[in-house]
Amino acid sequence: MNRIAGILLLVLVLAPAVSAEAVILKGTLRAVDAENPAPFGTGHAVHELSAKAPEGAAVAPKALLDPRYAVHVLAGKKLTIAVGRSSEEVERPDVVWLDGDGDGIFAETERRTLKTWVRNQHGLTIRGGTAQGVPVRIGGREHHVDIRIFARPGQTPMLRLGGAWCLEAPFDRGEARLRVFFQDADADGEFGGSEDRWIVVPDEPVKKPLRWYEVLARDEGCFLAGNRIAVRALRGVEIGLDVRAAEGPDESDLDRVRRRIERTWARKFEESREAFTARNPMDGDRPRASVPLTWLHVPFERAQARSKLTGKPLLVDLRAFWNGRSYLLESTTYRDAEVARVLGNRFVLAQVIKDQDPAGDHPRLLKELRSRPHEVVLGVWSPDGKLIHVIRGWMRPTDLLMEIDKVFEKLRRASPAPVPEPGDED
Secondary structure (H helix, E strand, C coil): CHHHHHHHHHHHHHCCCCCCEEEEEECEEEECCCCCCCCCCCEEEEEECECCCCCCCCCCCCCCEEEEEEEEEECCEEEEEEEEECCCCCCCCCEEEECCCCCCCCCHHHEEECEEEEEEECCEEEEEEEEEEEEEEECCEEEEEEEEEEECCCCCCEEEEEECEEEEEEEEECCEEEEEEEECCCCCCCCCCCCCEEEEEECCCCCCCCCCCCCECCCCCEEECCEEEEEEEEECCEEEEEEEECCCCCHHHHHHHHHHHHHHHHHHHHHCHHHHHHHCCCCCCCCECCCCCCCECCCHHHHHHHHHHHCCCEEEEEECCCCHHHHHHHHCHHHEHHHHHHHHHHCEEEEEEHHHCCCCHHHHHHHHCCCCCCCCEEEEECCCCCEEEEEECCCCHHHHHHHHHHHHHHHHHHCCCCCCCCCCCC
16 A cells, blocks of 8 residues: 555656647748738848858859859758959949859849948948848748848958748637747748747737847747747647646746846857957956856845845845846856855845846836946845845956945944854855
Protein backbone atom coordinates (compact mmCIF):
# COMPACT_ATOMS: atom_id res chain seq x y z
CA MET A 1 0.00 0.00 0.00
CA ASN A 2 2.82 2.41 0.87
CA ARG A 3 4.50 1.60 -2.44
CA ILE A 4 1.32 2.39 -4.40
CA ALA A 5 0.82 5.62 -2.47
CA GLY A 6 4.41 6.57 -3.20
CA ILE A 7 3.94 5.95 -6.92
CA LEU A 8 0.74 8.03 -6.96
CA LEU A 9 2.50 10.84 -5.13
CA LEU A 10 5.38 10.75 -7.64
CA VAL A 11 2.91 10.92 -10.54
CA LEU A 12 1.16 13.92 -8.96
CA VAL A 13 4.46 15.71 -8.46
CA LEU A 14 5.75 15.06 -11.97
CA ALA A 15 2.49 15.70 -13.83
CA PRO A 16 1.77 19.29 -14.92
CA ALA A 17 -1.07 21.02 -13.13
CA VAL A 18 -2.81 21.78 -16.43
CA SER A 19 -1.86 20.07 -19.67
CA ALA A 20 -1.32 22.20 -22.75
CA GLU A 21 -3.64 21.87 -25.73
CA ALA A 22 -2.04 21.67 -29.18
CA VAL A 23 -3.61 24.13 -31.62
CA ILE A 24 -2.74 23.78 -35.32
CA LEU A 25 -3.45 26.76 -37.57
CA LYS A 26 -2.94 27.42 -41.27
CA GLY A 27 -1.41 30.85 -41.60
CA THR A 28 -1.60 33.37 -44.41
CA LEU A 29 1.56 34.98 -45.80
CA ARG A 30 0.85 38.59 -46.72
CA ALA A 31 2.44 41.96 -47.31
CA VAL A 32 2.38 44.62 -44.61
CA ASP A 33 1.49 48.13 -45.72
CA ALA A 34 -0.59 51.12 -44.68
CA GLU A 35 -3.83 49.43 -45.75
CA ASN A 36 -2.91 46.07 -44.17
CA PRO A 37 -0.82 46.83 -41.08
CA ALA A 38 0.73 44.33 -38.67
CA PRO A 39 1.55 44.86 -34.98
CA PHE A 40 5.29 45.17 -35.66
CA GLY A 41 7.70 46.97 -37.94
CA THR A 42 9.65 45.99 -41.02
CA GLY A 43 12.24 43.22 -40.93
CA HIS A 44 15.65 43.84 -42.46
CA ALA A 45 19.05 42.36 -43.21
CA VAL A 46 22.40 44.12 -43.68
CA HIS A 47 25.12 42.96 -46.09
CA GLU A 48 28.55 44.20 -47.11
CA LEU A 49 28.87 45.24 -50.75
CA SER A 50 31.76 43.48 -52.47
CA ALA A 51 33.57 44.56 -55.62
CA LYS A 52 33.75 40.90 -56.71
CA ALA A 53 30.65 39.01 -57.81
CA PRO A 54 30.06 35.96 -55.55
CA GLU A 55 30.35 32.55 -57.19
CA GLY A 56 27.12 31.58 -58.93
CA ALA A 57 25.65 35.07 -58.59
CA ALA A 58 23.97 36.99 -61.39
CA VAL A 59 26.48 39.17 -63.27
CA ALA A 60 25.75 42.88 -63.54
CA PRO A 61 25.03 44.31 -66.99
CA LYS A 62 28.08 45.78 -68.72
CA ALA A 63 26.48 49.21 -68.67
CA LEU A 64 26.68 49.25 -64.84
CA LEU A 65 29.92 50.98 -63.85
CA ASP A 66 31.93 50.04 -60.75
CA PRO A 67 29.43 47.38 -59.67
CA ARG A 68 29.34 46.09 -56.11
CA TYR A 69 27.49 42.95 -55.09
CA ALA A 70 25.61 41.36 -52.23
CA VAL A 71 23.66 38.09 -52.03
CA HIS A 72 20.53 37.79 -49.94
CA VAL A 73 18.82 34.44 -49.25
CA LEU A 74 15.05 34.79 -49.46
CA ALA A 75 12.74 31.79 -49.00
CA GLY A 76 15.64 29.47 -49.83
CA LYS A 77 16.61 31.32 -53.03
CA LYS A 78 19.83 33.28 -53.50
CA LEU A 79 19.02 36.74 -54.81
CA THR A 80 21.90 38.78 -56.23
CA ILE A 81 21.91 42.53 -55.73
CA ALA A 82 24.20 44.81 -57.74
CA VAL A 83 24.65 48.54 -57.31
CA GLY A 84 26.70 50.96 -59.38
CA ARG A 85 26.82 54.06 -61.54
CA SER A 86 24.65 54.45 -64.62
CA SER A 87 27.19 56.64 -66.51
CA GLU A 88 30.59 58.30 -66.29
CA GLU A 89 28.90 61.61 -65.46
CA VAL A 90 27.57 60.20 -62.20
CA GLU A 91 29.90 60.30 -59.19
CA ARG A 92 28.11 57.90 -56.84
CA PRO A 93 26.00 54.72 -57.27
CA ASP A 94 22.59 55.64 -58.59
CA VAL A 95 21.27 52.28 -59.88
CA VAL A 96 20.42 48.98 -58.20
CA TRP A 97 19.60 45.64 -59.81
CA LEU A 98 17.84 42.91 -57.80
CA ASP A 99 17.40 39.39 -59.14
CA GLY A 100 13.97 39.25 -57.53
CA ASP A 101 12.93 35.85 -58.91
CA GLY A 102 16.25 34.16 -58.13
CA ASP A 103 16.79 32.87 -61.68
CA GLY A 104 20.42 34.05 -61.78
CA ILE A 105 19.76 36.66 -64.50
CA PHE A 106 19.18 40.40 -64.26
CA ALA A 107 16.12 41.33 -66.33
CA GLU A 108 15.49 44.93 -67.36
CA THR A 109 12.37 44.94 -65.15
CA GLU A 110 14.62 44.26 -62.13
CA ARG A 111 16.43 47.59 -62.45
CA ARG A 112 15.63 50.47 -60.09
CA THR A 113 16.99 54.01 -59.71
CA LEU A 114 18.52 54.93 -56.37
CA LYS A 115 17.47 58.19 -54.78
CA THR A 116 20.85 59.43 -53.55
CA TRP A 117 21.41 61.38 -50.34
CA VAL A 118 24.13 62.79 -48.07
CA ARG A 119 23.75 62.98 -44.29
CA ASN A 120 25.84 64.12 -41.37
CA GLN A 121 25.82 61.74 -38.40
CA HIS A 122 27.87 62.53 -35.30
CA GLY A 123 30.27 64.59 -37.39
CA LEU A 124 30.67 61.91 -40.10
CA THR A 125 29.49 62.38 -43.68
CA ILE A 126 27.44 59.36 -44.80
CA ARG A 127 26.55 58.95 -48.47
CA GLY A 128 23.93 56.57 -49.77
CA GLY A 129 20.86 55.89 -51.82
CA THR A 130 17.39 54.36 -51.46
CA ALA A 131 15.04 52.38 -53.71
CA GLN A 132 11.58 51.49 -52.47
CA GLY A 133 9.06 48.90 -53.61
CA VAL A 134 11.51 46.60 -55.41
CA PRO A 135 9.62 43.38 -56.37
CA VAL A 136 10.62 39.91 -55.13
CA ARG A 137 8.78 36.60 -55.23
CA ILE A 138 8.06 34.56 -52.08
CA GLY A 139 6.02 31.37 -52.25
CA GLY A 140 4.92 32.13 -55.80
CA ARG A 141 3.60 35.57 -54.85
CA GLU A 142 5.05 38.99 -55.52
CA HIS A 143 6.11 41.11 -52.53
CA HIS A 144 8.22 44.24 -52.27
CA VAL A 145 11.39 45.22 -50.45
CA ASP A 146 13.17 48.48 -49.79
CA ILE A 147 16.89 48.78 -50.49
CA ARG A 148 19.21 51.28 -48.89
CA ILE A 149 22.96 51.56 -49.48
CA PHE A 150 25.25 53.65 -47.32
CA ALA A 151 28.97 54.24 -46.85
CA ARG A 152 30.84 55.82 -43.94
CA PRO A 153 34.29 57.33 -44.57
CA GLY A 154 36.97 54.65 -44.73
CA GLN A 155 34.49 51.76 -44.31
CA THR A 156 33.10 49.10 -46.63
CA PRO A 157 29.84 50.14 -48.35
CA MET A 158 26.81 48.40 -46.86
CA LEU A 159 23.38 47.40 -48.14
CA ARG A 160 20.23 47.18 -46.01
CA LEU A 161 17.31 45.18 -47.40
CA GLY A 162 13.97 45.65 -45.65
CA GLY A 163 10.98 43.39 -46.15
CA ALA A 164 7.45 44.06 -44.91
CA TRP A 165 5.54 40.78 -44.77
CA CYS A 166 4.12 38.60 -42.05
CA LEU A 167 2.50 35.23 -41.36
CA GLU A 168 -0.81 35.47 -39.54
CA ALA A 169 -3.76 33.34 -38.48
CA PRO A 170 -6.92 33.90 -36.39
CA PHE A 171 -8.06 31.50 -33.68
CA ASP A 172 -10.67 31.36 -30.93
CA ARG A 173 -10.10 30.64 -27.26
CA GLY A 174 -13.36 30.50 -25.37
CA GLU A 175 -15.16 33.73 -26.11
CA ALA A 176 -11.94 35.50 -27.09
CA ARG A 177 -11.17 36.04 -30.77
CA LEU A 178 -7.39 36.21 -31.16
CA ARG A 179 -4.85 36.55 -33.96
CA VAL A 180 -1.28 35.32 -34.05
CA PHE A 181 1.37 37.15 -36.08
CA PHE A 182 4.91 36.11 -37.02
CA GLN A 183 7.45 38.70 -38.13
CA ASP A 184 10.22 37.92 -40.59
CA ALA A 185 12.69 40.10 -38.68
CA ASP A 186 15.74 39.08 -40.74
CA ALA A 187 13.88 39.44 -44.08
CA ASP A 188 14.79 35.95 -45.30
CA GLY A 189 11.25 35.06 -46.38
CA GLU A 190 10.92 32.43 -43.65
CA PHE A 191 9.56 32.48 -40.12
CA GLY A 192 10.81 30.97 -36.89
CA GLY A 193 14.48 31.97 -37.13
CA SER A 194 16.48 33.12 -34.11
CA GLU A 195 15.89 36.80 -34.93
CA ASP A 196 12.24 36.45 -35.94
CA ARG A 197 9.48 37.55 -33.59
CA TRP A 198 5.85 36.66 -32.89
CA ILE A 199 2.89 37.90 -30.85
CA VAL A 200 -0.74 37.06 -30.08
CA VAL A 201 -3.17 39.98 -29.87
CA PRO A 202 -6.95 40.45 -29.80
CA ASP A 203 -8.37 40.17 -33.31
CA GLU A 204 -8.94 43.88 -33.74
CA PRO A 205 -7.72 46.49 -36.26
CA VAL A 206 -4.04 47.32 -35.72
CA LYS A 207 -3.76 50.93 -34.62
CA LYS A 208 0.03 51.18 -34.33
CA PRO A 209 2.98 48.77 -34.33
CA LEU A 210 4.25 47.33 -31.09
CA ARG A 211 7.68 48.41 -29.91
CA TRP A 212 10.64 46.09 -30.53
CA TYR A 213 10.70 44.87 -26.93
CA GLU A 214 6.97 44.06 -26.88
CA VAL A 215 7.14 41.30 -29.49
CA LEU A 216 8.40 37.86 -28.48
CA ALA A 217 11.24 35.54 -29.41
CA ARG A 218 10.44 31.98 -30.51
CA ASP A 219 11.03 30.47 -27.04
CA GLU A 220 8.99 33.09 -25.15
CA GLY A 221 5.34 32.50 -24.34
CA CYS A 222 2.69 35.13 -23.63
CA PHE A 223 -0.33 35.45 -21.36
CA LEU A 224 -3.59 36.54 -22.95
CA ALA A 225 -7.30 35.90 -22.36
CA GLY A 226 -6.57 33.66 -19.37
CA ASN A 227 -4.15 31.46 -21.29
CA ARG A 228 -0.42 30.90 -21.60
CA ILE A 229 0.27 30.66 -25.34
CA ALA A 230 3.58 29.42 -26.78
CA VAL A 231 4.92 28.33 -30.16
CA ARG A 232 5.11 24.56 -30.61
CA ALA A 233 6.28 24.39 -34.23
CA LEU A 234 6.35 26.21 -37.56
CA ARG A 235 6.30 24.31 -40.85
CA GLY A 236 5.88 26.55 -43.88
CA VAL A 237 2.59 28.35 -43.21
CA GLU A 238 1.41 25.77 -40.65
CA ILE A 239 1.50 27.16 -37.12
CA GLY A 240 1.53 24.93 -34.05
CA LEU A 241 0.73 26.50 -30.67
CA ASP A 242 0.60 25.18 -27.12
CA VAL A 243 -2.29 26.74 -25.20
CA ARG A 244 -3.18 26.15 -21.54
CA ALA A 245 -5.29 27.95 -18.97
CA ALA A 246 -3.28 30.17 -16.61
CA GLU A 247 -3.91 32.72 -13.88
CA GLY A 248 -1.10 35.03 -14.99
CA PRO A 249 2.18 35.32 -16.91
CA ASP A 250 4.60 32.41 -16.59
CA GLU A 251 7.69 33.37 -14.57
CA SER A 252 10.01 31.55 -16.97
CA ASP A 253 8.58 33.56 -19.89
CA LEU A 254 9.12 36.82 -18.01
CA ASP A 255 12.69 35.80 -17.19
CA ARG A 256 13.45 34.94 -20.83
CA VAL A 257 12.18 38.35 -21.95
CA ARG A 258 14.27 40.14 -19.31
CA ARG A 259 17.40 38.26 -20.33
CA ARG A 260 16.80 39.01 -24.03
CA ILE A 261 16.40 42.73 -23.32
CA GLU A 262 19.58 42.69 -21.20
CA ARG A 263 21.51 40.98 -24.02
CA THR A 264 20.18 43.48 -26.56
CA TRP A 265 21.29 46.51 -24.55
CA ALA A 266 24.61 44.84 -23.65
CA ARG A 267 25.29 44.27 -27.37
CA LYS A 268 24.41 47.87 -28.19
CA PHE A 269 26.70 49.06 -25.40
CA GLU A 270 29.60 46.94 -26.72
CA GLU A 271 29.15 48.57 -30.12
CA SER A 272 29.67 51.99 -28.53
CA ARG A 273 31.97 51.00 -25.63
CA GLU A 274 35.02 52.76 -27.06
CA ALA A 275 33.19 56.07 -27.45
CA PHE A 276 31.53 55.70 -24.03
CA THR A 277 34.78 55.02 -22.17
CA ALA A 278 36.44 57.92 -24.00
CA ARG A 279 33.80 60.22 -22.51
CA ASN A 280 33.73 58.38 -19.16
CA PRO A 281 37.24 57.06 -18.35
CA MET A 282 37.26 54.08 -15.97
CA ASP A 283 39.96 52.12 -14.17
CA GLY A 284 40.45 49.12 -16.43
CA ASP A 285 42.62 47.35 -13.83
CA ARG A 286 39.79 46.83 -11.34
CA PRO A 287 38.82 43.12 -11.01
CA ARG A 288 35.64 41.99 -12.71
CA ALA A 289 32.89 40.02 -10.96
CA SER A 290 32.85 36.33 -11.85
CA VAL A 291 29.04 36.06 -11.75
CA PRO A 292 26.31 38.68 -12.29
CA LEU A 293 24.21 40.04 -9.46
CA THR A 294 20.98 38.24 -8.53
CA TRP A 295 17.88 40.45 -8.40
CA LEU A 296 14.37 39.90 -7.11
CA HIS A 297 11.57 40.53 -9.60
CA VAL A 298 8.61 40.71 -7.25
CA PRO A 299 6.14 43.38 -6.09
CA PHE A 300 7.72 46.08 -3.95
CA GLU A 301 5.85 44.92 -0.83
CA ARG A 302 7.37 41.44 -1.10
CA ALA A 303 10.85 42.90 -1.56
CA GLN A 304 10.30 45.04 1.55
CA ALA A 305 9.20 41.95 3.48
CA ARG A 306 12.47 40.22 2.51
CA SER A 307 14.40 43.30 3.68
CA LYS A 308 12.63 43.28 7.06
CA LEU A 309 13.18 39.53 7.47
CA THR A 310 16.91 39.68 6.69
CA GLY A 311 17.61 43.02 8.36
CA LYS A 312 19.35 44.24 5.18
CA PRO A 313 18.46 47.50 3.43
CA LEU A 314 16.50 47.21 0.20
CA LEU A 315 18.07 48.60 -2.99
CA VAL A 316 15.65 49.00 -5.91
CA ASP A 317 16.82 49.58 -9.48
CA LEU A 318 14.02 51.16 -11.57
CA ARG A 319 14.08 50.23 -15.25
CA ALA A 320 12.13 50.24 -18.48
CA PHE A 321 12.82 48.00 -21.46
CA TRP A 322 12.91 50.99 -23.81
CA ASN A 323 15.38 52.92 -21.67
CA GLY A 324 18.91 51.87 -22.63
CA ARG A 325 20.38 54.27 -20.06
CA SER A 326 18.79 52.24 -17.27
CA TYR A 327 20.89 49.25 -18.41
CA LEU A 328 24.24 51.10 -18.40
CA LEU A 329 25.05 50.06 -14.83
CA GLU A 330 24.41 46.44 -15.81
CA SER A 331 27.09 46.55 -18.51
CA THR A 332 29.65 48.51 -16.49
CA THR A 333 29.50 49.27 -12.78
CA TYR A 334 27.62 46.17 -11.61
CA ARG A 335 30.32 44.04 -13.27
CA ASP A 336 32.96 45.42 -10.89
CA ALA A 337 34.03 42.73 -8.38
CA GLU A 338 33.94 44.99 -5.30
CA VAL A 339 30.60 46.53 -6.24
CA ALA A 340 29.09 43.08 -6.85
CA ARG A 341 30.41 41.76 -3.52
CA VAL A 342 29.12 44.71 -1.49
CA LEU A 343 25.72 44.87 -3.15
CA GLY A 344 25.26 41.09 -3.10
CA ASN A 345 26.24 40.72 0.57
CA ARG A 346 24.82 43.84 2.20
CA PHE A 347 21.53 44.49 0.38
CA VAL A 348 18.31 42.89 -0.72
CA LEU A 349 18.39 43.68 -4.45
CA ALA A 350 15.23 44.18 -6.51
CA GLN A 351 14.46 45.44 -9.99
CA VAL A 352 11.14 47.10 -10.74
CA ILE A 353 10.67 47.07 -14.51
CA LYS A 354 7.93 49.24 -15.95
CA ASP A 355 7.04 46.61 -18.57
CA GLN A 356 6.65 43.80 -16.00
CA ASP A 357 4.87 45.63 -13.21
CA PRO A 358 1.41 44.19 -12.50
CA ALA A 359 1.40 45.79 -9.04
CA GLY A 360 1.86 49.29 -10.51
CA ASP A 361 4.95 49.98 -8.38
CA HIS A 362 7.05 51.69 -11.07
CA PRO A 363 5.14 54.99 -11.44
CA ARG A 364 4.58 55.22 -7.69
CA LEU A 365 8.27 54.70 -6.90
CA LEU A 366 9.32 57.18 -9.59
CA LYS A 367 7.13 59.75 -7.86
CA GLU A 368 8.50 58.86 -4.42
CA LEU A 369 12.08 59.16 -5.70
CA ARG A 370 11.21 62.39 -7.56
CA SER A 371 12.61 60.98 -10.77
CA ARG A 372 11.60 60.84 -14.42
CA PRO A 373 11.12 57.76 -16.65
CA HIS A 374 14.27 58.30 -18.75
CA GLU A 375 16.64 58.72 -15.79
CA VAL A 376 18.89 56.16 -14.11
CA VAL A 377 17.74 55.98 -10.48
CA LEU A 378 18.23 53.65 -7.50
CA GLY A 379 16.31 53.92 -4.25
CA VAL A 380 17.42 52.52 -0.89
CA TRP A 381 14.96 51.73 1.93
CA SER A 382 15.83 50.73 5.48
CA PRO A 383 14.62 47.35 6.82
CA ASP A 384 11.78 49.17 8.58
CA GLY A 385 10.55 50.53 5.22
CA LYS A 386 11.84 54.13 5.27
CA LEU A 387 13.37 55.69 2.14
CA ILE A 388 16.86 56.70 3.25
CA HIS A 389 18.85 57.39 0.08
CA VAL A 390 18.46 58.05 -3.66
CA ILE A 391 21.24 57.41 -6.19
CA ARG A 392 20.84 59.22 -9.51
CA GLY A 393 22.55 58.72 -12.85
CA TRP A 394 25.24 56.42 -14.14
CA MET A 395 28.42 56.36 -12.06
CA ARG A 396 31.77 54.61 -11.93
CA PRO A 397 32.34 51.77 -9.44
CA THR A 398 34.27 53.96 -7.02
CA ASP A 399 31.53 56.59 -7.08
CA LEU A 400 28.81 54.02 -6.42
CA LEU A 401 30.82 52.61 -3.51
CA MET A 402 30.96 56.12 -2.05
CA GLU A 403 27.16 56.32 -2.30
CA ILE A 404 26.91 52.98 -0.51
CA ASP A 405 29.10 54.36 2.29
CA LYS A 406 26.56 57.18 2.66
CA VAL A 407 23.74 54.64 2.96
CA PHE A 408 25.39 52.83 5.88
CA GLU A 409 26.36 56.09 7.54
CA LYS A 410 22.69 57.11 7.52
CA LEU A 411 21.71 53.71 8.92
CA ARG A 412 24.27 54.05 11.73
CA ARG A 413 22.93 57.46 12.69
CA ALA A 414 19.34 56.20 12.63
CA SER A 415 19.88 52.94 14.56
CA PRO A 416 21.27 52.40 18.06
CA ALA A 417 22.34 48.87 17.06
CA PRO A 418 25.71 48.40 15.30
CA VAL A 419 25.50 48.39 11.52
CA PRO A 420 28.11 46.27 9.66
CA GLU A 421 30.54 48.02 7.36
CA PRO A 422 29.60 47.92 3.66
CA GLY A 423 32.39 45.51 2.76
CA ASP A 424 31.75 43.02 5.56
CA GLU A 425 31.03 39.42 4.56
CA ASP A 426 27.97 37.64 5.90
